[in-house]
Amino acid sequence: MEFLSMRGAFSRPSRAVRSARLVSPRPYALVLLSLLALSGCSLFRSPPPPAEIVEAVPDFVASEPEAASAPEAASEPEPASGVKPVPRKPRPAPVRRPRPAPPPPVPASAPPARPPAPLVQTRTLERGTFRTLLDGEVQKTDGKVVGRAVDMIAGPGGKPAEVIVNLQGFMGVGDRKANFPWSGVHVNVQPKTPAITLALPPNLQAPPQAAPTEASATRLPMLDATVERSNGAKIGRVVDVLLDGSADPLAVVLDVSGTLEKRHTIAADWAALHFVTKNNTLAAQLDMSDQQVDASPAYVADQPVRAVTPSAATATAAAPAASAAPATSAAAPARGAK
Template sequence: MRGGFARPVISLQHALALLLLVALSGCSLFSTQAPAPIVEAPVGVSETEPIASEPEMASAPEIASEPAETPEAKPAPKKPRPAPIRRRRPAPPPPVPASAPTPPPPAPLVQTHTIDRGSFRTLLDSEVQKTDGKVVGRAVDMVAGPGGKPQEVVVNLQGFMGVGDRKANYPWSAVHINTQAKTPAITLALTPAQLQIPDRPKSGAPQPGTSEASPTRLPMLDANVERANGAKVGRVVDVLIGGSADPLAVVLDVSGTLEKRRTIAADWSALHFVTKNNALEAQLEMSDQQIDASPAYANDQPVRTVSPAAAPAAPAVPARGDQ
């Protein structure tokens, strides 16, 4: 017997048994199912039936690997942001109300008619001539009869150097109007005998140049025009005569006592001639509002004559049946 440590004695049988145990334990870790035996088809069989394979067992779900932890980085300091400015939305506009139907314009208070200045002449202070062209005087008045028909023209006959002037009345039927400017406005188509003024008028005949009204005569110049109720409308200061010797309008002074003078041209057809207090007078139914609404008369402007507007007709009321 030699010196040293004693060797353990392991027999060959013990070593093989240990290897077999290790091999069996390692195979059980990978598969628990034994492989299916291979069955060989018998010789002489042409078709083989498929062998149903056993269902495979579901494999265990894989566990997601956790991400590796990284050292946390320090966040950068955030800059302070200004608070957002909130603008108020403007309030919506109120709904537009439904437009009401436009009311009709009010009815005019007066009716107007424009006349051309080249179609008439003014009566007051117009030159009067004979048919031979000789000027004998100037017109100072016109006498109207019932219904407003002109009857006479009153002429201031010229004397010698202003001495011996006198007024004379001539029939309106002898009056001719010249509408051309810068010419005598009135031409008297009278015989030499008619131009002579009698020294004494006949009995019952009006005095030459008289300005007094009678039941059948109304001198127009300076006559007052009133309403039917007696209220004064204005004073006649002139008469506009058309080319056919028919009066077109009267110029009325409608200014008050303390007001600046204001004149209007009233249409001749709007006048009503009535006998009142044993005298012929002219009436005009125009209210103060209608007079104020009338355009003013001016010598250098177009002439617009006025007349009262017709009142709107009242709606017809159906007659009630007898009950």
């Protein structure tokens, strides 16, 4: 019995072995079983891994890099057979909104309008800094009261010239008016004291006689004098004069009320008066319109006095309007006329 030669199996037995098998079959059977057992173990071995086949890769000569080709557009996937493609919704065209126009530049704020110029200017005179002329007590240097002041005579340019005193007699009998030079007048600003002190010269033994009270080219009695505009229109009449401690006039109190109006008085600054000779008579003028008179604060006794002066801007504007007043002054009653 022959055995095939296998990788890992034993070679064929020799002749001696074969003869031994024929002579004694029992030992041969044992050997055969041993060989079968050994050959069975070799049959179950894993075969060796096959040898790796290495292919020769030919060497290529390095060539210049090829220019990169543009990428191919991705092809849309073909729809499956028998299935209708879903129609795509058309994309709306992009709406380009116009850019908003830049806001207009903010205009520069206009400067605030200037308030209108006041019609009149005022100067406050506190009580205790002046005394009123009318009915002010007059005393001599020894303190004896001799009468009351009733008027003041103004000369050219408005300079005070004389004071008229009503000298008192006994029990009102023998009262008479006398004129004294203004150079002897001293004003007392303290309240509750005689307003005027007369310092008479020593050679003046008897009081002088009263001078005429009519106006002339060089004399103007101030009390009840008419103050008018340059065109002749009447403004009012003088009812009092305010004097400071130096015996200088500060203001005149004017009665500017109309015919049917309640009495209305204002204080006009003495510096605003103009003294001119008109028709050979000294007259006092004031460049003040009716609107300025109405805008002037009222004169109130025992209160601070606000002496008014016409504003320069409004006074020049009122001059043309005042020039037309004579044509209508005859038809309309003047302010303050009685």
